[in-house]
Amino acid sequence: MKEVNVLVVGLGLAGLAYVETLRENQKSFHVIDQSGAGSSVIAAGIYNPTVLKRFNMTWNGEEFHQTALPFYTKIAQRLKVSIDYPAPIYKLFNDSSEHNQWMVAADRSGLSNFLLPTINKDTIEGVKALFGYGELQSCGRINTTRLIEAYKTTIETNITEACFDFSALEILPEGIRYKNIKAKHIVFCEGYAMVNNPFFNHLPLVGSKGQILIIRSPKLNSTAILKGPIFIAPLGDDLYWAGASFEQHDKSLETTAKGKQWICDKIAKMIDVPYTIEKHISHIRPTVKDRRPLLGAHPQHKQLYLFNGLGSRGVLTAPLASNWLYAFIEEGKSLPAAVDIDRFQKIN
Numbered sequence: 001m002k003e004v005n006v007l008v009v010g011l012g013l014a015g016l017a018y019v020e021t022l023r024e025n026q027k028s029f030h031v032i033d034q035s036g037a038g039s040s041v042i043a044a045g046i047y048n049p050t051v052l053k054r055f056n057m058t059w060n061g062e063e064f065h066q067t068a069l070p071f072y073t074k075i076a077q078r079l080k081v082s083i084d085y086p087a088p089i090y091k092l093f094n095d096s097s098e099h100n101q102w103m104v105a106a107d108r109s110g111l112s113n114f115l116l117p118t119i120n121k122d123t124i125e126g127v128k129a130l131f132g133y134g135e136l137q138s139c140g141r142i143n144t145t146r147l148i149e150a151y152k153t154t155i156e157t158n159i160t161e162a163c164f165d166f167s168a169l170e171i172l173p174e175g176i177r178y179k180n181i182k183a184k185h186i187v188f189c190e191g192y193a194m195v196n197n198p199f200f201n202h203l204p205l206v207g208s209k210g211q212i213l214i215i216r217s218p219k220l221n222s223t224a225i226l227k228g229p230i231f232i233a234p235l236g237d238d239l240y241w242a243g244a245s246f247e248q249h250d251k252s253l254e255t256t257a258k259g260k261q262w263i264c265d266k267i268a269k270m271i272d273v274p275y276t277i278e279k280h281i282s283h284i285r286p287t288v289k290d291r292r293p294l295l296g297a298h299p300q301h302k303q304l305y306l307f308n309g310l311g312s313r314g315v316l317t318a319p320l321a322s323n324w325l326y327a328f329i330e331e332g333k334s335l336p337a338a339v340d341i342d343r344f345q346k347i348n
């Protein structure tokens, strides 16, 4: 029998952040993860704490940003792997009325750290920017696939690549037992697959399907992340990540011809150089009714915890959310009310 402090289910951005927090605090762990099945491995990994559609900050955006970047830098240094690709985001304006909105936003506290107070009118090769663009700084992309793959290799003896079997979970007075592993508690970090978790699937994890294309466009030559109706983010070697759709009704993982056409139509609005499609993939973002993370303990079984609801901003949200959950579980501190799953249990 292997005895650890914590059993973690899922190694996407949430699970990885939590395991890293445990490691830093010298707590032992074991991970059960169904390899390559999460939304983290298809995400562009863009970090941007603003909402460009509305020219405002995301909830808690600055604090998430301040915690996230040092977190990834530290892991990258320890693992000796390149994962952080800082790049400006060019917000392509839809019309000239957005110029004024941009300048007003760029002057606002918080946003002024990210939005540069200039309307750029220069042409960018291959890009349709009829009304110019605004530049965001301190943004970029984390290569989430490489991060997770590299991380896995460092915890080889502490990970089982398999689907978690709920029928094998025993809840004991002093902890849990799962097959040959005993732990003080278990933290579920399953992303959208939480809808199949019998202990937490009463929570309003709505989910939002996103389809994306990986395109090759040798003539585009953009080192910035372009933001028009979708993101087009450079991956190197003439490849770009283009997406994503936000689909509320279809919760299947299948890609669709309609989804592909939708992305191609948006690409056509943003660039005027040829491209070929290399890949078409999709996954479901773990979005919540009130757009806040889902952290906390099961109402009856205090050995069972949840780390979910990272929505469409997992890269920025995961590291600080992980600190909050760790302080709650291991140090008895309260969770911020906005993220505590009690907010739904009290209503019901």
Ligand SMILES: Cc1cc2nc3c(=O)[nH]c(=O)nc-3n(C[C@H](O)[C@H](O)[C@H](O)COP(=O)(O)OP(=O)(O)OC[C@H]3O[C@@H](n4cnc5c(N)ncnc54)[C@H](O)[C@@H]3O)c2cc1C
Pocket: 009, 010, 011, 012, 013, 014, 015, 032, 033, 034, 035, 036, 037, 038, 039, 040, 041, 042, 043, 044, 045, 046, 047, 162, 163, 164, 165, 189, 190, 191, 192, 193, 194, 209, 210, 211, 212, 243, 244, 282, 283, 284, 285, 286, 307, 308, 309, 310, 311, 312, 313, 314, 315, 316
């Ligand atoms: C198209 C798209 C684009 C996105 N772009 C961005 C972006 O640019 N920037 C950004 O910050 N966020 C982005 N996101 C959101 C981001 O992907 C999520 O916020 C984040 O990845 C969620 O992480 P997670 O660990 O909660 O879930 P997941 O990444 O889904 O990970 C869950 C893990 O748990 C495992 N698992 C689940 N159930 C079980 C089980 N029963 N047994 C064993 N293992 C299990 C899965 O295999 C998986 O490895 C995007 C999402 C999508 C879909």
